[in-house]
Amino acid sequence: YRLLEAARKAVRAAQVERYVPEHERRCWCLCCGCEVRKHLSHGNLTVLHGGLLEHLASPEHKKATNRFWWENKAEFQMKEKFLISPQDYARFKKSMVKGLDTYEEKEDEVIKEMAAQIREVEHSRQELVRSVLEPQAVADPEDGSSALGGWKGTNSLVASTSQQPSSVDLPPTPELDWMETGQPLTFIGHQDTPGIGNIHSGATPPWMVQDEEHSSVNQQIGPSYEEFLKEKEKQKLKKLPPDRVGANFDHSSSTSVGWLPSFGRVWNNGRRWQSRHQFKTEAAARNKQQSHREKKPSVS
Template sequence: MGAFYCPICRKTDFSGKGHIYGKSHQSKLKVILVKFMEKVKEARRTIKNPQVEKYSPDHDEKFWCYCCALEVQKHVTDSNISVLYGGLLEHMSTPEHRTNTHKFWWDNKADPKLRDKFIIKEEETERFKTEVSKALEQFEEKEDVFIKQQAAVIRSQEQHRLEVLQSLSEPDPELVQPAEVDQHNNKHIASRSYEMDARPGPSHEDFASHSQWNEPGLGLTFIGYQDSSSSGNVHTGAVPPWLLDEPDEATGTGQQEMGPSLQEFLKHKEQEKLKKLPPNRVGANFDHSSHTDANWLPSFGRVWNSGRRWQSRRQFREEEAKTKGKRKWEDDGKATKKQKDLSNGAL
């Protein structure tokens, strides 16, 4: 027996064509037919009720025909309108697909009862074409209605925009009359003040100013003249108050800076370093506040933390005496115990 390549199992078998009767081959063939059957069922549902939609990149999807060993377009589209499952139904109705399906069933010894389900008859194809033509007409009518609705919305928005612009460009007649009255009052006040300027005398100024502000209809109160010659304001070219230097800044005695100074920071940093060292190290508790003469020499060698170094000699003697007494007591205790042991052994 020669080598035999099975496209269903995707492997070469050396048992010959008897491989197609094996359990492994038949199980894989069943899985393939079930997957293919689901696609065919979805396509058959659209024969009576075709689905027409706008074009989408998803409509360029393709499917693999196991009977023809060929990749075929799943939907029919013209880049504007798509007929779902049109390509699949069209392919399965061709004579080539019918011939390849019979051959596939014979070569793989599939169930003959399922063969006709993978073939589209001519009657079904004609019915599908008729239903597709009706669906296309309905789709075009819906698109026309939708376009008209959108056009009406755009026209209404444009009309509303023009009305708003027109209302803004035309003045309101109710606002024009008060403006004319104010203009007339201003002219009357100006003429009256001009007449009062012709009269001599100091009392004329007060009377003119009071009469100007007490004119009926203005509703204003005269508070007197404000003298701004010394300081000035922003309208006369003076420097604004928010740009003037503050007294503290001018004299250089400002507030204290926020945060620690550089010396305090360095001192804190040094203390943090010392915290990491062992607390019982030599010189950890040394008293740096004590002052000694530079010519002074120590009389006894010992580490000390405060005071004069000669004082450490007395401390050393005291500790040495305590240590000697403790050692002597321990030695006496050991000797007594040894004698007792010897006496017990002699007995």
């Protein structure tokens, strides 16, 4: 409903903006049961709510709206809000033309402002270059030579000095202070050890030096595959019960009564509940004897 109100406001004053991908959004028409373009785009310009107004003014939408109101028995007063008359759509077209003209005028003003800024920047750049070059071109008043002659003379002097370098302009070599102390110094000799140092002295880079401990090429990092399988079997054995019966079962070891699951005896004959009852009776007697032994005081 808010979308319809915004579209009706656009009938009086159409808004024109620069095209962006968000203007390709669509909306759902309840009366027609289909998607409708929300905006109307052409080239790099977009008229807001132009697509929706075009759909609301179409005769197909009018027929679908009449059918929707007849089937759903909606309020008749609300029906006009979902339709756009041909007069309103013609008014929207006129406002769209005005909006396009206004947008073009704004774009022209923006282009003129940008051109003025470019001219101003170019003028300031030329002034800066002129201010740098003018002191070099000004002639010396004592020599009486012209500015052009001084400029040519300077260029020829620079060219001649660049073609014929001399040692006159070189700065003097500073003397070392430790030579003036008068203390005798003994030259021991170069202490460079071959193969040790940095890469600038000809030594081997540290990332290319092989350690003696790790010189083997086929050295394996981490556990082998066989060790991994053995450890995996150990982890499986840890999950099994400690008193389990297997191929390596020690028959001489002492095991508890519950080393096997209790099924209440083997059912050979008779009724099932009798064997179960007998098994429970024997188990209770066995537990009673065990508790009696634990309570019996020990003689020291």
